Amino acid sequence: MTYIETLFLYNWTIRDRWIDWCRDISRDELIKERVGGHKGFLQTMFHVIDVEQRWLRGLAEDTPINYSYSDYKTLDSIQTFSNQTKQHTLGFVQADIDLNQKVLRGKNSKGEDFAYRYDEVLLHVIAHETHHMGQLSVWARELGKEPVSANLIGLELLK
Template sequence: MRERVGGVGGILKTLFHIVDVEWSWIQTIQGKPDFQEDFSLHATLDKVRKLDAKFRLDVEPFVLAWHEGLEQKRFEDHLPDGRIVIDAWGELMRHVIAHQIHHIGQLSVWSREVGKPPVSANVIGKGLIEIEDRANSL
């Protein structure tokens, strides 16, 4: 809970932020309702983990169903000032990924500050992209 430089104030708040923002972007991309979670309702590691498990029910199927045809799908964001910003779904998904990696770096630094091993940013071998015959590729 200690306030830290960077992130959104501390380790737990940053973990909450990662979960909340990932879900929010996935909801928004799909045109589904989005809302801002209240950190005070999730101010323990167990509660953040439960929120992550709850949101994963929405996030995981979308990510696992991703295909090349979604890369250029049009996303229109209507800003409060009336402007419309148009992006591709692929660009937005890469933003979500960059957001995750950015915070992994912060968590790694904070882990070292408290004497723990750094958080790994390695995504190689995590099966993020399905290949037809992974066993034969080794």
């Protein structure tokens, strides 16, 4: 197992724990707009999963799907979206590709050319999710609740 695959497994483990954690707060708290992050618990989780699927579909040369948060306003729908995205991502991460050599090419929203190495994009997606899970921890503490542990040690992902 590569370190990149391990870090994706780590993020997904923590994501699943956050989804379970959110089942213990009210719907109002789940969707309440907050300072920082991506508005609130549910919308931040949608955002993280959506960003992952967009980047990974781009790397796999699939057309990214334009999902809408309005279609994912329950924890169950977020869990389903997460599971579907994980399967697509895992298929790409486990494929026999040269992460250092291949690039994702295209045009950005301003019409400018870009080219990124695959490993650079994968690490960006990993860091992006980790950043947002940290925001959930801040919000959990604001609610007076213990956040999900972000500790990788003890998860036994390196098998």
